[in-house]
Amino acid sequence: MTDPASAPTKRTPLYDLHVALGARIVPFAGYDMPVQYPTGILTEHQWTRTEAGLFDVSHMGQCFLIGPDHATAARALETLIPADILNLKPGQQRYSQFLNEDGGVLDDIMVTRSALPEEDGTLMVVVNAGCKEQDFAHLAKYLPNPIKLILAPHRALLALQGPKAASVLARFAPEVATMPFMTALSTKIDGVPVHISRSGYSGEDGYEISIHENKVRGLADRLLKESEVKPIGLGARDSLRLEAGLCLYGHELDLTTSPVEAAIQWSIQKRRREEGGFPGYERVKRELAEGPKRKRVGIKPEGRAPAREGTEIHDEAGNKIGVVTSGGFGPTLNGPCAMGYVDLAHAQIGTHVSLIVRGTAMPAEITTMPFVPNRFYRG
Amino acid sequence: MGNTHYTKDHEYVRVDGDVATFGITDYAQSQLGDVVFVEVPKVGTHLKQGAEAAVVESVKAASEVYAPVSGEVIEANSALEGAPATVNEDPEGKGWFGKIKLSNQSELAALMNEADYKAYLSTL
Known part of the structure; x- marks a missing residue:
């Protein structure tokens, strides 16, 4: 090692x-x-x-999957991720995750279908820097013929x-x-x-x-x-x-968290929810139907003290119900904010919780995300 | 400033009679970056030299501030709660954390004077 x-x-x-x-x-x-x-x-x-x-x-990993046509390339990638790639239009991009057989997240990624007609069958994938070696090995191992994996270092x-x-x-x-x-x-x-x-x-x-x-x-x-x-x-x-309430791999997402727990099931389109055909489908399907055991939530401390990653989250009776996965000071919010996982029973917006910061229970509330409104250009 | 003493953890302590005003040095604030939260010591607390006395948080991380000397906290700079950036702007002036009533003057001998602290910084 x-x-x-x-x-x-x-x-x-x-x-x-x-x-x-x-x-x-x-x-x-x-x-x-x-x-x-x-x-x-x-x-x-x-x-x-x-x-x-x-x-x-530039530290992030970039690669291309090249197949004979879009449907073949899309179906190949869909064996590893829960997003609908088949129905991506040319030039359309989608967020997704490599999942393991248990429905845990190996990495979260961006997939783009080439806009160029002469590149039909080309998908561009961008992965996290810290996961790229294993992601590329994963793709190389599981992508079926005749899909070619071209790394773009x-x-x-x-x-x-x-x-x-x-x-x-x-x-x-x-x-x-x-x-x-x-x-x-x-x-x-x-x-x-x-x-x-x-x-x-x-x-x-x-x-x-x-x-x-x-x-x-x-x-x-x-x-x-x-x-x-x-x-x-x-x-x-x-x-x-x-x-912005966005997940960071290694914090909100890891091998134990499912996309449903992470509250990113919006990235699993209807056709894939119904048809499955990706690793971890059984867990995803069950959690979509019955609810996950725990869920990623936004947390707003009432005071000024930030609650950092690893901070325990307690209910009002003092029982541990979860943990902070990312937390700090939001400069635009002008106050502390955090994300974390809590048991589903305590994941309702408005639930009062305590954050154990340096041994002291600090009052906080489960809140909606993003903490600052997104301002994407929808055309 | 012969009455100001420094620790290797970049706290300063300025002594006036038996009262010591402490905070973090300019070097410390520059390393921390933008300070967004300060937990100042509680008045009445008896601190031991080297014990955790306060917490200072930047956007990225929380750092402990240790008591440069032993004694009772007789005043805390509660203005920092509403204006933590004062620690960046004027760390060794308005950005002080607390005042300690010295219980053992001889502890000061173990700290660095300004010249020694400057020499120490040049080794970092």
Whole structure:
């Protein structure tokens, strides 16, 4: 076994840019990544909510599944995930999960059907950095013939997020202005091929831009010259997604949590619920019918003290009913917020609970998510 | 500032007679980043040198603040509850955490003076 702490960390193609911008670099999922720039997490967070933030997410895993036609490729991927891929339109994107036989989550992913007619049968999959090696091995092992798995380690990924993202990016690629949330297209910026999806991880409107590693620095520099754009680190990425109520693998999702427990059953479309044909279907079907034992909920502490990951959640009688999986301070909310799992009986919105912070029971309430309204562009 | 002393955990303590005002240093706040919550010590608590005295939280994490000296907490800076960013803006001034009535003056000898603390920072 290699000690992960002593393994050499990798760098994205933008590492030198992060250093030049004064970023504080931390190890994350095997990479040296910027956690924040000199202005700090609060400023970066607020900037993304009001302007446009540029995130380097090149550490994430990108790959393509290539089949003879869309139906063949879609049906192959559907054997591993519970989303309806068959009925994806060209250029449409969907969130899903690799599940194990017990219905636990191996990773959460984004799947896009190529918009180009000449690429019929091509699916692009983006996976988490920390899971990518095992995800790719999983795909290689289980994808049936004749589906080819093409890894794309030389593709970098930028996210441009925030209410000004559309007007900024449209200066370089006008067609992005009107593309709806969860769609994608291929185009060129300054003559360089890019694959752009209207999606992200901040709760704001925005894009993810896949581009060759040799070209990403040029694009990042161009975008950062725009007055609305500032670089944003992993710290604000985490506080933004927490306020947006979005799951983070290894926290809200792991091998024990099912999509129904995680309250992401919206990502399992009707046809798949009825037909099954994915790992863990028995559990998913049962939990959809009977309710899961526990459920992911939003938690709003009444006071100012944040409740961090691992904080016990108690009912009003003092019995442990769950645990916080992500918690901290929401800069836009201007107060603490958390997500966690609680027994189904205590998952109702408005339920009063206690969070055990440093030995003291702090009052809190089960609340709706997102904590800050999503502002996606639906067209 | 001959009456200010520092710990290796980046707390400072400024002594005026038998009263010691303590908080975290400018270096500590710069390492923490934006402070979003402070749990100041409770007045009347008897602290032992090195014991947990307060908690300071950034967006990312919670950190404990240890008592630089032993004694009774006679005042807490409750203004930090509503304005935690004061710790970033003026850590060794308005961002103080609490005042301790010294129970053992000799403990100060084990702390660093300003020159020693600067030298210590240069090794980090």
